[in-house]
Amino acid sequence: MESVSSQMMIAFISAFVLCACLLGALYYLLPSHFLAAQKNARSNHTIPARQIGGLALVPTILILLAVFYSFAGLSGRTVVLLEVSGWLLWLTGLLDDRYDISVRLRLSVQLLGAVLGIAALGNDFQLFTFLPFWLEFGLLVFVMLVWINVTNFMDGLDLMTVSGLGIPVLWIAVFAGLGLAGMSAGYLAALIAGAIMGFALFNRHPAKVFLGDSGSLPLGMLSCFALLLFAQQASVWLALLLPLYYVLDASSTILMRLCEGENIFVAHSRHAYQKAKRAGHSVWSIVGAVALLNVALGVFVFLGLLRPHAWVLLGITLSGVIISSVLLLKFRTTPTQ
Incomplete structure (x- = not known):
């Protein structure tokens, strides 16, 4: 147990230090106008920010994963597929940040990245034993494709990625350190969480840096992979509970836009946290909440791991949905000032 905890801590600290140092170097060495995102009608940041976070965060995760994957118990095949998917999404995101590539090309590459990411899980991976392999594979590819875009959509406010995704992924590493989750999910989660916390040094309010597509697209793939591993090792419901705010905010926003006849692939600013910001909530109050x-939610999942009985899982799931929905409703119903 102590050895596993030490490995989780080493992975986290290594990713934190490398990402922070690399991002610091890029911030001061690259021209100030490079990948600078100017404010517009959809913006929620208070000063012009640079979309260079992914240039440090993703290489940090992928390099450390390639160097230390054997400690996580991941196969060489799995790591190769993750690396190819990660670098492909990273390059596509960088080109999109720089040149604004077409939606069709972007989605095509995201789909390929999702196929590679799900293939990395292996032929023996299965969450739903009642489904044939090919059907579950297609379903998981769709889930990963959606999650890649959700991660991209939600990186629109200072520290939102840190609080909304960094904390849930960090919980997986904590659970692995406590022997409640597998090393494969825990080690990757520790690398992701450490890199996100290194990014947080530059993304804190008022944010100087955002991820950009080069960061959010591969981060979505990698975090989804870690969550799926955790789902197999623990429970689908518990894995879904960890990032529940992201799930509810993104899904409710997509449904609202579809009902109103909007093109969901067009940039917008209608997420609950964005509405709360425009209504006068401070950045710190939103990301703090x-x-x-x-x-x-992490505490609920911890209780579920300790007592994986049906009534416990039902109780914590309902509790998580209720408190998440209350926060979402508060964000959405606050009158705009």
Whole structure:
């Protein structure tokens, strides 16, 4: 147990230090106008920010994963597929940040990245034993494709990725350190969480840096992979509970836009956290509320791991949905000032 905890800590600290140092170097060495995102009608940041976070965060995760994958118990095939998918999405995101590539090309590459990411799980991976392999494979590819885009959509406010995704992924590493989750999910989660916390040094309010597509697209693939591993090792419901705020905010926003006849592939600013920002909530109050929610959800999942009985899982799932929905409703119903 102590050895596993030490490995999780080493992975986290290594990713934190490398990402922070690399991003610091890029911030001061690259021209100030490079990948600079100017404010517009959809913006929620208060000063012009640079979309260079992914240039440090993703290489940090992928390099450390390639160097230390054997500690996580991942096969060489799995790591190769993750690396190819990650670098492909990273390059596509960088080109999109720089040149604004077409939606069709972007989605095509995302689909390929999702196929590679799900293939990395292996032929023996299965969450739903009642489904044939090919059907579950297609379903998981769709889930990963959606999650890649959700991660991209939600990186629109200072520290939102840190509080909304960093904390849930960090919980997986904590569970692995406690022997409640597998090393494969825990080690990758520790690398992801450490890199996100290194990114947080530059993304704190008022944010100087955002991920950009080069960061959010591969981060979505890698975090989805870690969550799917955790789902197999623990429970689908518990894995879904960890990032529940992201799931509810993104899904409710997509449904609202579809019902109103909007093109969901066009950039927008209608997420609950964005509406709360425009309504006058401070950045710290929004991301702080999401962070506290994710801490509470992690505690619920911890209880579920300790007592994996049907009534316990039902109780914590309902509790998680209720408190997440209350926060989402508060964000959405606050009158705009």
